[in-house]
Amino acid sequence: MQVKILDKKSFQxxxxxxxxxxxxxxxxxxETDPYRIWVSEIMLxxxxxxxxxxxxxxxxxxxxxxxxxADADEDKVLKAWExxxxxxxxxxxxxxxxxxxxxYKGKVPDTEEDIKKLxxxxxxxxxxxxxxxxxxxxxxxxGNVMRVLSRLFTIYDDIGKAAAKNKFEQLIREIIAExxxxxxNQAVMELGAVICTPTSPACLLCPxxxxxxxxxxxxxxxxxxxxxxxxxxxxxxxxxxxxxxNDRFLVEKRPDTGLLxxxxxxxxxxxxxxxxxxxxxxxxxxGAAVEEEVNYYYDVKHVFSHLVWEIKVYRAEGKVDNIGSHxxxxxxxxxxxxxxxxxxxxxxxxxxxx
DNA sequence: AAGACGGGGGT
DNA sequence: ACCCCAGTCTT
Numbered sequence: 001m002q003v004k005i006l007d008k009k010s011f012q013x014x015x016x017x018x019x020x021x022x023x024x025x026x027x028x029x030x031e032t033d034p035y036r037i038w039v040s041e042i043m044l045x046x047x048x049x050x051x052x053x054x055x056x057x058x059x060x061x062x063x064x065x066x067x068x069x070a071d072a073d074e075d076k077v078l079k080a081w082e083x084x085x086x087x088x089x090x091x092x093x094x095x096x097x098x099x100x101x102x103x104y105k106g107k108v109p110d111t112e113e114d115i116k117k118l119x120x121x122x123x124x125x126x127x128x129x130x131x132x133x134x135x136x137x138x139x140x141x142x143g144n145v146m147r148v149l150s151r152l153f154t155i156y157d158d159i160g161k162a163a164a165k166n167k168f169e170q171l172i173r174e175i176i177a178e179x180x181x182x183x184x185n186q187a188v189m190e191l192g193a194v195i196c197t198p199t200s201p202a203c204l205l206c207p208x209x210x211x212x213x214x215x216x217x218x219x220x221x222x223x224x225x226x227x228x229x230x231x232x233x234x235x236x237x238x239x240x241x242x243x244x245x246n247d248r249f250l251v252e253k254r255p256d257t258g259l260l261x262x263x264x265x266x267x268x269x270x271x272x273x274x275x276x277x278x279x280x281x282x283x284x285x286x287g288a289a290v291e292e293e294v295n296y297y298y299d300v301k302h303v304f305s306h307l308v309w310e311i312k313v314y315r316a317e318g319k320v321d322n323i324g325s326h327x328x329x330x331x332x333x334x335x336x337x338x339x340x341x342x343x344x345x346x347x348x349x350x351x352x353x354x
Numbered sequence: 355a356a357g358a359c360g361g362g363g364g365t
Numbered sequence: 366a367c368c369c370c371a372g373t374c375t376t
Contacts, residue, residue: 035363045372051362085360088374143371160371183359198369199364199376230357304360305371341362 011211012177014182016287018207019187020116024049024194025340027056029186033135034108035066035097038146041128042093044118046086049193051319055084066108070101076340078262085342087260110134110156137181137234141165145185151196151214157226165179235306238279239347241313242288244320250286250328251338254284259304263340266310266347267327286314287321290314298350302343312348 019338023029025250026049043052059080065070069077074094080088088174100108108129109115115126127140146159149168157164177184195202201216214220242250249295251264269282283290300311320329330338335348 002356042372044362046370048362048370083361085362086372088359089372092373120373124372128357146371261359304358305362 006210007211008175008185009173011208012180013186014207014211015082015191016060016177016180016183019183019190020136021192021235022194023186027053027060031135034110035069036060037133038108038125039069041132042089045086045089045125050075051084055080066100066106066233067095070097075255075339079137079337082339083342083345087263089120089122091261093117093321096121107160108133110136112136112138123165124332127169131181131185133182135182136175136177137173137176139169139176140185140189141168141172142189144189144196144221145172147198147224148188148192148196151201151220152208152212154213154217154223156223158226158227160227173227232304232307233303234310235309236271237268237309238271238282239266239300239311239313240279240283240286240288240290241266241315241316242283242286242320244316244329245318246329246331247337248331250320250327250336251330252324252327260341262339263341263344265340266313283314283316288318290316290318292306298347300343300346300350302346309343309344311347315352 018217028036031037038050040056043059051218062076063072063077063082072094074091077090077094078087083088084090098269099104099118104114109118110130110133112126116120116123121129124140125141127138130136130138131140143159146164148166149171150153150157150159153171155164155167157167159165172185172188191206191208199221201220203209203212203220206212206215208262209215210280212220214223240250246251250267252267254260254263254265256262267282272279278291279292295314295316296312298313300309300313302309302311323329332351340348
């Protein structure tokens, strides 16, 4: 591969000098424990630093060591992840940490071969943990890195394609500062986060502007190239908030796999058509009398990356029976102990406004 | 190679 | 209302 950079040493020095001076003071940057680095990198997948910080701090308070997390109940782990999204990250991390406890004597693997075997550890996270925790010169290519490199070297490959990622990893292998792999990888990501931003990059403040091919050609706003995603499909739901005579609410645990696996929710049905009887029939299964017009209460809209939930919420009070084994009746206080997706937190919140 | 999988921010 | 952000696993 042709590296069009003029002076590698000069580039590394300009980048690292800037990073040494300007790097943000982040909780996980005060840590050297590979377990803590690992947790931060899992949380940072698809998620902004500002969102992660409070979750990370709380998580470390609850599970200070790898052993603590490995020994914890899954429900507690999910509760600590509540609202962060992509809950398979939490389940996979929990599985992987138990694997490290049992198969690696509690020490996070420091080789690419071993660390990649862990659930939820893909090419990015493997490189990030190896470089940041162990200073191994492995590439850690995330969206920030692809954006920075696509501009530095005017690469017009679609960064959504798998082939492009290999190209960027190879590029990092060629330009990484071998003895400062941790700082180098973090510096590139930091540059992408605070200077080389998706829109309106701050080129005038950029420490490596003089090495940047896109800036030289004035095409920084055209990069990176990325195919547009399809709009999410809309699913119509009717959710049922049943409150029994003891002011307990009917909730249920979602299946072990798929969307929002193992989280709790108010029972609902998919309503393909705007029919009137379906919610009544659904409620009748619990011995509750619900009518479309009488019990309709509230609308909740929730947007995921691949679908939209438009939820009509129905409320009813009275005796509740015929509870399934995955279902529970919980008081308002007890609801707080269970993990709900944000969409159903919105439903819960509507109960406070009366 | 494409889709599933959450949630947040900016304008 | 519309735009943007994007790792890993599964199919």
